[in-house]
Amino acid sequence: AQKVTQAQTEISVVEKEDVTLDCVYETRDTTYYLFWYKQPPSGELVFLIRRNSFDEQNEISGRYSWNFQKSTSSFNFTITASQVVDSAVYFCALSEAVLTGNQFYFGTGTSLTVIP
Amino acid sequence: DVKVTQSSRYLVKRTGEKVFLECVQDMDHENMFWYRQDPGLGLRLIYFSYDVKMKEKGDIPEGYSVSREKKERFSLILESASTNQTSMYLCASSSGRKSYNSPLHFGNGTRLTVT
Numbered sequence: 651a652q653k654v655t656q657a658q659t660e661i662s663v664v665e666k667e668d669v670t671l672d673c674v675y676e677t678r679d680t681t682y683y684l685f686w687y688k689q690p691p692s693g694e695l696v697f698l699i700r701r702n703s704f705d706e707q708n709e710i711s712g713r714y715s716w717n718f719q720k721s722t723s724s725f726n727f728t729i730t731a732s733q734v735v736d737s738a739v740y741f742c743a744l745s746e747a748v749l750t751g752n753q754f755y756f757g758t759g760t761s762l763t764v765i766p
Numbered sequence: 767d768v769k770v771t772q773s774s775r776y777l778v779k780r781t782g783e784k785v786f787l788e789c790v791q792d793m794d795h796e797n798m799f800w801y802r803q804d805p806g807l808g809l810r811l812i813y814f815s816y817d818v819k820m821k822e823k824g825d826i827p828e829g830y831s832v833s834r835e836k837k838e839r840f841s842l843i844l845e846s847a848s849t850n851q852t853s854m855y856l857c858a859s860s861s862g863r864k865s866y867n868s869p870l871h872f873g874n875g876t877r878l879t880v881t
Contacts, residue, residue: 659806682866683866683867685869685870687870687872692874693854693874693875694872694873694874694875695856695858695870695872696872697869697870697871700867700869702867741808741809743870745866745867746866747866747867753811753814753824754799754811754870756801756808756809757808758806758807758808759808
């Protein structure tokens with residue numbers, strides 16, 4: 651079973667639109683971390699944010715915001731007023747503390763295209 | 767900034783060749799990882815290592831081996847390359863031995879084509 655599901659394979663938006671990337675995870679651990687990574691066309695995955703399972707506060711960083719809801723096992727990522735530079739593949743990942751040690755589980759990624 | 771360097775950006779090899787993919791990190795990280803990335807499949811873990819001379823199998827280790835003789839270097843070896851190993855290979859490192867809360871830092875990737 652997929653531990654991290656990113657149901658949206660590809661999304662296209664027009665510049666300045668808001669866009670939300672969905673991430674649903676599955677774990678039996680009570681202690682875990684969730685991550686978002688960005689992979690621009692250059693190929694290198696860039697770490698964006700980390701959230702632990704005990705902290706459900708939403709986080710905002712500039713035009714980026716993240717909504718973590720344990721009740722629905724979701725960790726969604728919203729880009730406000732999208733820009734062309736946001737075009738990339740975005741990955742959500744889960745790291746479990748107890749059951750699997752240091753293994754990360756990645757979703758299959760959402761490819762975002764921002765049209766100028 | 768953490769720097770993870772993969773020796774080749776693009777590589778073309780023939781079926782049956784032995785292939786070495788090299789990865790070096792400069793931040794004294796304990797943990798190193800090799801992933802392959804394929805369209806529609808995301809990132810899949812091949813091997814990882816928590817320490818020098820230690821290695822553990824990931825989800826898809828078949829056809830691969832690894833070597834970690836020095837802390838900063840983690841090599842992925844394809845003993846006999848096959849066309850189904852054509853893929854993007856990503857190396858990553860993280861701090862804190864077996865730490866589950868440290869983010870991974872990735873290299874630029876090596877796009878390997880096996881013909």
